[in-house]
Amino acid sequence: MKTMERERVERFERTFHERDIDSTYLELYRREQVLPRAFAYIHAGLDVEFKHMNYKARGGSSGHFNADNSRNLLDLIDLLAEARTMLNKAGHSLTMAPDYQRVIENAPAWLVDSGGSPIPEGFTPVEVESYAPVFSLGDQAVPVSDSRMVKLTSIGEGAFALVHRFTDPNYGMTLARKKLKPGADDREKERFRREFELMKELQFPYVLEVYNFKESDWSYTMEHCDTSLEDYVAKRNNQPGFGPTTRKRIALQFLYGLNFIHSKGHFHRDLSTRNVLLRTFGGSAVLVKLSDFGLAKLKGSEFTMTETELKGTKIDPALGSFKDFAAVHDIFAAGFVLLYIFTGRKNIGRNDATPIEQIIHKCIDSQPDRRYQSVMELIADVEALDTTVIGEAPA
Template sequence: MKTPEEERLALFLRKYDSARIDHSYLLVYRREDVAPRAFASIHERLDACLKFLNTKAPNGQEGHYNADDSRELLGLIQEVNELLRALRMVGQDLVVRPEYAETLRAAATWLQPSHGSPVPPGFTPVEVDPYAPMLWRKETALAVSGGAKVELKMVGAGAFAMVHKFVDPAYGITLARKKLKPGVDNRERARFRQEFELMKELKFPYILEVYKYNEADGSYLMEYCDSTLEQYVSRRNNKASLSLASRKRIALQFLYGLNYIHSKGHFHRDLSVNNVLVRVYTESAVLVKLSDFGLAKREGSEFTRTETELKGTKLDPALDRFKDFAAVNDIYSVGFILQFIFTGQKHVGGKSQVAGIVAKCVDPEPTRRFQSILEIIGAVEKIEAPVTASQADTASSALQPIEGQTLKDTGQAEIAEAPA
């Protein structure tokens, strides 16, 4: 016999039985055994609302969100909260993906049920993602050595795995654990293990370090980074303290890491501003880390299911078969990442030193692109900020030598200065 709370949940979920839901969203939640149709329906409708909202306030400008759309988004925020409450009452804690949760919390403060809503200046366009869950069950604890349990906090999720952070009681440091979702097939499990083995092999300052694989639950431990590149730049983009020099150092760290991967005969194949992480040491130093090697191609590997299967966040339109992936195809994605690092914008274009580099990365004709990461490093190293007269007078006393040599020559780490 169902409890009153279970009856309430069943009644709440009944309305999703007949809801029209796009098949692609249903696929995202096909492995969930808790309200998969509710998750898919809410996710699909939220993406539609947020995509339209992005058009109303482009590039952080003040805008106006239509009255009907304002009411719909307000209703969806309420619907998400009702679902969370109903599931919590039957012992199921859920998490909303941080990017969505932050947007919904902020929107609830300025949305109006009538006459439309003024979008506040500085609004950051939402990166909607129909291919990875925005809702999932919350895992709250992890058993560590000695039988102790530590608190887990969700920090991210993809189509096949979730990432939590926790504090290791033995050393007092924060670590991350990446774990496969229940119900993944053997092929994805093998790909996940291959990702770990490749990252374990790639020992380099700008590659995320992994530590231990747990075969029993399909998870591995890795170093914890404070944010994605997207989060780091977005939060500081309008601050003068995120200087050109800081952006340049961050860009070079990213490029050094990718050059190392290519030098080992591998290609990442899924580069994006969310797959590049930032580890913040102090307000004056950060370290860039490449992560998410689930689609990486090892030298000589033929792991891709078919010759025509194309995956990845930013696909090169010139690529016909994933099997044929080469350095120039990673370089296509590099262009968009450099654009974001230097401008905070995801759309390429403009007239500047950076724009010229970006244009050569994303040229529709691969033969006209940079042909290696080392070429891009050389171009980025030449970027210089305009020097004013007063700066020129004091340049000799203000400049400080950089310790160590160029990374691409020595393999030494250079920690990027972070803005205050």
């Protein structure tokens, strides 16, 4: 059943059906399910006015923006404001390219609808983007099982997806939702679905749990975590109460999760301090959750996108191709995650004086055959660390 807000959005879109719109701009937004013609029309109109504004700002006619152009731009800004208001009420958030947003927010202060407008001194030319969308939609709300809408709060954004959190009113639980960005092609959709299916398979305490997949909007719900490993350590590094014992416990949870993934025949291929999440329970109690399996290689799968080869967060210099990825390459990245857990640093020193530095140097050795060959070998050495001398060089 359509809500009144969604019907208003559809009526607004219909007002653009008879308008002449450049086909180039229509193509940019053809994958948008909401307001594709409106976005194409407004984008095309803004580009015309911004190009003219850039010309005038360079000194033509003393920086005077013509009257017709001023009125056109004001009309476009009004249309955009109307669209934003309706979208917000329908549960969507409108985002735009930063340079477009800068001008649209500031221009009404100096634009006038008669006699032309004096362009402010020191005006920075607009970076006109005619070959990629400048408008995109996020969600502010999501329907739950009883058709109620619940508020979404943005908590992250990657190259292909947006992540929001929300509270399920039926259970009072905070959940997260990951949604593929608009315009994704079939290959990206397939990878998104495979990520969900892999995580659904990997039921383990130290792997992020996922729940339901919705093909209608290419999203899935998952366990909500309070922070990333990077932020958690950054806030506590060198603070009382965040000592070797706590760090070792976090490190082992991370390694147990990675070992489980490998035991199932999969490789993560994108390990980083931001892809390791934590649930916190007060004090020093935490639960590590490995996440972001978008680049993971599944057992027996040849699904490797040429465009994404060697684009993991910490790339092993010894790796020639993602197709050749093996356990030692995940262990290379894991060494830097361990370095951050135990020291708060992201760059390794040249010596290997302390026990933990010796472990890390073995993880990232330039010769893969000299590294740990399995995560279990690495776990054994981390478990054996004496937390009373973990950061001290041998006497």
